Amino acid sequence: MNTIDxxxxxxxxxxxxxxxxxxxxxGLDQVPGWDSVHLLTLMMALERRTGRTIxxxxxxxxxxxxxxxxxxxx
Amino acid sequence: xxxxxxxxxxxxxGTLADRYSDVPALLSGLSDADLTRAGQIxxxxxxxxxxxxxxxxxxxxxxxxxxxxxxGIVAPLTAELARHGLLPDIRVGDYGTxxxxxxxxxxxxxxxxxKLVLCVLTHHAVFEQVPVPWRVEDAVAALTSQVGLLRGxxxxxxxxxxxxxNTLPLPQSVLARLVDHRSRARLGAAWREANAELLxxxxxxxxxxxxxxxALLAGGAAxxxxxxxxxxxxxxxxxxxxxxxxxxxxxxRAVSGRGKKVLAVDLDETVWGGVIxxxxxxxxxxxxxxxxxxxxxxxxxxxxxxxxxxxxxxVSKNDLAPVLDALRTHPRMTLREEDFVRVVADWRVKHEHxxxxxxxLNLGVDSIVFVDDxxxxxxxxxxxxxxxxxxxxxxxPALHVEKLLRDGWFDAVEATDEDRARPARYRDELVRxxxxxxxxxxxxxxxxxxxxxxxxxxTAAEAARVSQMTLRTNQFNLTTVRLQQADVLxxxxxxxxxxxxxxxxxxxxxxxxxxAVFLRREGDAVRIDNFVLxxxxxARGIEQTCLAEVLRRAAATGATHVLASHRPTAKxxxxxxxxxxxxxxxxxxxxGVREFRHDLADIPTGHRHVRLTAAATxxxxxA
Numbered sequence: 124m125n126t127i128d129x130x131x132x133x134x135x136x137x138x139x140x141x142x143x144x145x146x147x148x149x150g151l152d153q154v155p156g157w158d159s160v161h162l163l164t165l166m167m168a169l170e171r172r173t174g175r176t177i178x179x180x181x182x183x184x185x186x187x188x189x190x191x192x193x194x195x196x197x
Numbered sequence: 198x199x200x201x202x203x204x205x206x207x208x209x210x211g212t213l214a215d216r217y218s219d220v221p222a223l224l225s226g227l228s229d230a231d232l233t234r235a236g237q238i239x240x241x242x243x244x245x246x247x248x249x250x251x252x253x254x255x256x257x258x259x260x261x262x263x264x265x266x267x268x269g270i271v272a273p274l275t276a277e278l279a280r281h282g283l284l285p286d287i288r289v290g291d292y293g294t295x296x297x298x299x300x301x302x303x304x305x306x307x308x309x310x311x312k313l314v315l316c317v318l319t320h321h322a323v324f325e326q327v328p329v330p331w332r333v334e335d336a337v338a339a340l341t342s343q344v345g346l347l348r349g350x351x352x353x354x355x356x357x358x359x360x361x362x363n364t365l366p367l368p369q370s371v372l373a374r375l376v377d378h379r380s381r382a383r384l385g386a387a388w389r390e391a392n393a394e395l396l397x398x399x400x401x402x403x404x405x406x407x408x409x410x411x412a413l414l415a416g417g418a419a420x421x422x423x424x425x426x427x428x429x430x431x432x433x434x435x436x437x438x439x440x441x442x443x444x445x446x447x448x449x450r451a452v453s454g455r456g457k458k459v460l461a462v463d464l465d466e467t468v469w470g471g472v473i474x475x476x477x478x479x480x481x482x483x484x485x486x487x488x489x490x491x492x493x494x495x496x497x498x499x500x501x502x503x504x505x506x507x508x509x510x511x512v513s514k515n516d517l518a519p520v521l522d523a524l525r526t527h528p529r530m531t532l533r534e535e536d537f538v539r540v541v542a543d544w545r546v547k548h549e550h551x552x553x554x555x556x557x558l559n560l561g562v563d564s565i566v567f568v569d570d571x572x573x574x575x576x577x578x579x580x581x582x583x584x585x586x587x588x589x590x591x592x593x594p595a596l597h598v599e600k601l602l603r604d605g606w607f608d609a610v611e612a613t614d615e616d617r618a619r620p621a622r623y624r625d626e627l628v629r630x631x632x633x634x635x636x637x638x639x640x641x642x643x644x645x646x647x648x649x650x651x652x653x654x655x656t657a658a659e660a661a662r663v664s665q666m667t668l669r670t671n672q673f674n675l676t677t678v679r680l681q682q683a684d685v686l687x688x689x690x691x692x693x694x695x696x697x698x699x700x701x702x703x704x705x706x707x708x709x710x711x712x713a714v715f716l717r718r719e720g721d722a723v724r725i726d727n728f729v730l731x732x733x734x735x736a737r738g739i740e741q742t743c744l745a746e747v748l749r750r751a752a753a754t755g756a757t758h759v760l761a762s763h764r765p766t767a768k769x770x771x772x773x774x775x776x777x778x779x780x781x782x783x784x785x786x787x788x789g790v791r792e793f794r795h796d797l798a799d800i801p802t803g804h805r806h807v808r809l810t811a812a813a814t815x816x817x818x819x820a
């Protein structure tokens with residue numbers, strides 16, 4: 124996963140979250156429709172997509188979607 | 198387009214609700230992992246929009262509680278229910294509140310009248326109660342207290358929803374903490390005893406189902422993923438939740454009256470190896486060879502389903518004579534002619550036969566499961582009869598059994614004696630149909646048929662069958678109020694309610710318990726809450742006879758009028774005129790529900806060719 128657009132598409136298609144690129148840097152509590160429930164789905168989708176293990180404690184503490192994107196693409 | 202891509206496109210373009218009726222077909226071929234992803238998308242659908250655009254799609258509320266983070270169940274469960282043509286409404290309770298959820302009648306768990314309540318539990322519920330370090334005795338004590346807690350919750354549970362529990366898994370990661378095998382054996386033995394006790398809860402209590410998680414784990418799903426379990430308290434893997442959701446989907450079909458009733462099988466390469474028209478009876482494989490044994494195993498499973506009430510039919514492109522000959526005389530054949538309610542072998546297209554079969558059995562085509570190895574035949578049936586569940590097997594007969602069983606098409610909460618006798622009754626029915634064709638008019642036929650009816654208050658022993666009638670009957674079901682066994686038992690205890698059962702028979706034999714009438718006393722009135730009659734026996738005067746008897750009894754108990762209603766569904770429009778045709782006056786309509794009233798001035802006699810053998814005696818002030 125190389126671009127933020129791919130990440131937004133993944134959020135849209137696999138997590139069912141209607142976010143745009145503008146929402147990525149806002150706090151998770153401000154993201155429309157976000158629920159902590161989505162985090163596990165997102166983590167599984169990211170690991171499937173990147174083939175990499177994401178450090179889960181950091182993911183759980185991530186303040187924004189952008190932070191999660193950087194964790195996954197680091 | 199790939200189904201998942203198509204679903205995603207509909208989601209993106211905001212047309213998912215519009216296309217909701219296509220969803221079952223889109224989901225039908227998806228892998229478990231794809232189903233969960235589809236479920237993720239479907240869980241965002243606007244239910245109100247679906248309700249408006251597809252009013253015939255039944256909605257099913259499921260409440261989820263249990264131990265740990267359970268949100269992962271929503272996606273796979275959404276997909277499984279949608280796959281079976283339902284609109285799911287899944288509510289997951291607050292974290293860690295299952296004890297109060299289940300013990301308080303006021304808990305949010307019961308909001309919106311759920312049909313299923315799932316209480317998902319794992320070994321973590323036990324091991325968070327033990328000290329560190331723990332000994333086997335500590336674990337056994339915590340386990341015993343957990344089972345005792347569940348036993349108490351089940352005993353006190355008084356919701357009308359079917360309660361679904363599960364056995365507790367015992368993973369190697371727990372056992373391995375004990376270094377000696379003797380201790381592991383002690384814990385393992387106590388654990389199995391506890392699970393056996395849990396399973397017995399569903400034998401002892403109606404309306405309680407205990408899913409055997411060990412069976413799902415044996416199917417290959419991993420139990421848990423350490424990070425998910427440790428960090429997020431999501432103790433079960435998506436694969437296991439998918440397998441669990443699949444089982445719940447089967448239950449949802451059963452409790453919402455969408456269980457399948459008919460198994461229609463192709464013969465060549467489905468039931469036996471080879472094409473009988475080419476290789477003859479001597480050449481088909483039904484035993485003794487590698488492939489023959491695989492077909493024999495499949496025949497055994499089909500025979501077992503038929504023995505439990507599934508109506509078995511053969512639909513084959515063949516000449517009839519060699520097919521019947523093989524079923525009658527092949528020395529090594531497992532399935533026999535008498536296992537089938539009908540054997541059709543000719544050269545017409547199969548979907549016509551399936552429609553005919555459904556019509557003759559008086560069932561909808563959507564009660565049929567069709568098994569065939571030929572992709573062309575399968576495709577044709579899927580296209581012509583979208584309601585039929587198609588199980589496509591292939592050239593490897595060893596896989597037939599799993600393909601047939603994996604979707605639990607015929608799953609029910611409980612099988613009754615009536616179920617087991619059903620195939621024989623339907624076979625009699627087909628004989629009656631032939632008998633009918635020898636008469637000029639229906640009246641002549643009924644005069645010769647000699648129908649007799651027993652119409653009496655239901656007993657507690659009949660509650661399971663009465664519940665099942667309300668769940669399985671779709672056509673002659675005036676208000677389609679589905680009742681679980683516990684609901685029926687409650688009605689039997691209710692002074693103002695009365696449940697009357699209809700048993701019928703004729704010169705060809707007994708039909709068994711074929712219907713029920715639900716009455717309620719409302720001051721001077723008797724209200725018919727529902728009238729249900731098996732499609733096997735309607736249009737023989739039984740319904741008129743019982744309705745007349747209801748009126749006669751209402752008058753005898755001092756009622757001044759009888760009220761009744763018809764709540765239309767996709768299936769019961771055929772009985773929309775039942776009440777007005779029998780002397781009731783329409784008195785209003787509300788949201789499609791039509792209300793009727795009978796002033797008891799002119800009470801009809803029952804049908805002249807139907808003999809009421811035992812009339813119910815009105816008792817007390819109840820109707």
